[in-house]
Amino acid sequence: MARAVRWLLPHPLLTLLLAIVWVLLQNEVTSGMVVFGIILGILIPFITAVWWPDTPQGFRFGKMISYSLIVLWDILVANVQVAWIVLTKPNARLKPAWIVIPLELREPEAITILAGTITLTPGTVSADLSDEGHSLLVHVLHTDDPGAVRDEIKTRYERRLLGIFT
Amino acid sequence: MTGDLIATYATALCLLIGAGFVSVGVIGLMKFNDPMTRLHAPTKVGTVGIGMLLLASMIHSFNSGETSLHELLIMSFLFVTAPISAHFIAKVNIHRRSCETPPPPETDATWSTLASPDPDMSADAPR
Numbered sequence: 028m029a030r031a032v033r034w035l036l037p038h039p040l041l042t043l044l045l046a047i048v049w050v051l052l053q054n055e056v057t058s059g060m061v062v063f064g065i066i067l068g069i070l071i072p073f074i075t076a077v078w079w080p081d082t083p084q085g086f087r088f089g090k091m092i093s094y095s096l097i098v099l100w101d102i103l104v105a106n107v108q109v110a111w112i113v114l115t116k117p118n119a120r121l122k123p124a125w126i127v128i129p130l131e132l133r134e135p136e137a138i139t140i141l142a143g144t145i146t147l148t149p150g151t152v153s154a155d156l157s158d159e160g161h162s163l164l165v166h167v168l169h170t171d172d173p174g175a176v177r178d179e180i181k182t183r184y185e186r187r188l189l190g191i192f193t
Numbered sequence: 194m195t196g197d198l199i200a201t202y203a204t205a206l207c208l209l210i211g212a213g214f215v216s217v218g219v220i221g222l223m224k225f226n227d228p229m230t231r232l233h234a235p236t237k238v239g240t241v242g243i244g245m246l247l248l249a250s251m252i253h254s255f256n257s258g259e260t261s262l263h264e265l266l267i268m269s270f271l272f273v274t275a276p277i278s279a280h281f282i283a284k285v286n287i288h289r290r291s292c293e294t295p296p297p298p299e300t301d302a303t304w305s306t307l308a309s310p311d312p313d314m315s316a317d318a319p320r
Contacts (some may be wrong), residue, residue, distance in 0.1 A: 051266045106241040110214065113221035113234055123230050125295040146276035149237030152229075153276070154283035154295070155304045162298035166283065168233040 035069065037076040040088070042068035090191045097187070101148050109149040112169050124173045125154075126165040128180060137192040138163070144184050151176070200256035204249045211245030218242060229283065229292045236279040244268055 036042055042065070049064035050056055112121075132138050138160065142153040145165055155164040170176050221234020247264040254261035286292045287306045297303060 048266065051262050054261060054263060102240065106214065106237065109221075109233065109237055110217045113217050113224065118224065118226055121225075121230065123227065125293070127296060127298055129299055142280065143273070143276040146236070146279050147240060147272060149240075150233065152232055152236070152279050152283055154229075154280070155287060155306050157298040157301035158303055158305045158308045159301040161300040164295050164298070164304055166229050166232075168230055 035073065037079070038072040040086070041072045044068075045071055087191050087193065090187070094187050094191060097183075098144055098147065101183075105149040109168065112150075116169060121169050122171065124167045124170055124176075126151075126167055126173050126177050126180075128163040128165055128177055128185075130161055130163055130185070132185060132188060132192070134192050135160075137188050141184055141188055145180060151180070197256065200252055204253045204256070207245045207249035207252065211242050211249060214242030214245065215239065227292060228286045232279060232282055232286070236275055240272065240275060243271060 045068035046061070046064035049067055050060055053060045130138060130141075132141060138156070142156075142163060145151050145153040145163075150168045152166045153163055154166050156162070157164075165176075165180070167173065167176055218235045218237075218239050222231060225231040225234065247268055251261065251264045284306050287295065287304065294307075295304060302308070
C-alpha cells in the first residue's frame with residue numbers, strides 16, 4: 028500500500044504546492060478548480076519523477092514554516108538597516124567584505140535554500156560556491172566584523188536547515 | 194463606512210512605504226561606485242518595496258469586493274527568482290574581475306566561477 032502511494036505520489040508536497048498555485052492562478056475557490064488542481068498536482072510530479080533521482084528524505088515541514096517566519100522577519104528588519112546605510116553612509120566610509128562560509132550542509136536543495144536566504148536578507152549576497160560545494164562565498168555590503176556575520180549566518184540559518192533536512 | 198475608511202488609509206500607507214523603499218533602492222543603485230555594492234541596493238530593498246505595493250493592491254481589491262490573491266503568487270515567484278538573478282550578476286562580476294578577487298575557500302581548491310577546466314581532462318577528450 029505504501030509503495031503504491033509512493034508510486035502515485037512521488038512528491039506529496041509538490042502535489043500540494045501545484046494544487047494551491049493552480050487555485051490561486053484561477054483567483055476563485057470552486058470545487059471544480061480544486062479538483063482540477065489536484066489532478067494537475069498528481070500528473071505533473073508523476074510524469075517528471077524520472078528527472079528527480081535523489082529527493083531528500085526526511086523533510087520537516089513544521090520546522091520549515093517556523094524557519095520561513097524567522098526569515099520574513101529578518102528581511103523586514105534588515106531592509107530598514109540597509110535603507111539606513113544607503114541613505115546615510117558616504118561611499119568612502121563603506122566597508123564591503125567577502126566572507127567565506129564553510130558548509131556543513133550537503134544536500135543541494137538545502138544549500139540552495141541557504142543561498143537564497145542569504146541573498147534575500149538584505150546586506151548579504153551569496154555570490155559563489157566552491158568547486159566541490161563545501162564553501163559558500165558571500166558578499167557583505169557593510170560590516171565592521173566579518174567573522175561575526177559568518178557566525179550569525181551559521182548559527183541562525185544553517186543550524187536550523189540542518190534540523191529541517193535530517 | 195469606517196472599515197472602508199481604514200482600508201483606504203491602509204492602502205495609501207502601504208503605497209507610501211513601498212514607494213519609499215523602491216526609491217531608496219534606486220538611490221543606492223546610483224550612489225554606490227563598486228559593481229558588487231551596487232548589486233545590494235536594488236535586489237534587496239526592492240523585495241520589501243514591491244511587497245508593500247502588492248499588499249496595497251490586495252487590500253484595495255478586498256475593499257472593493259473583487260477579492261484577488263494573485264499578489265501572493267507574484268510575491269512568492271519574486272522571492273524565488275530574485276536570488277537567482279543576483280547570484281548570476283555576482284558570478285559575472287567575479288568572472289570579469291570587475292570587483293576585488295575573493296579570498297580562496299578554506300576547504301576546497303577554488304571557487305567554481307574561477308575554476309578553469311582541468312588540463313588533463315581536456316587532453317583525454319576525443320578530438
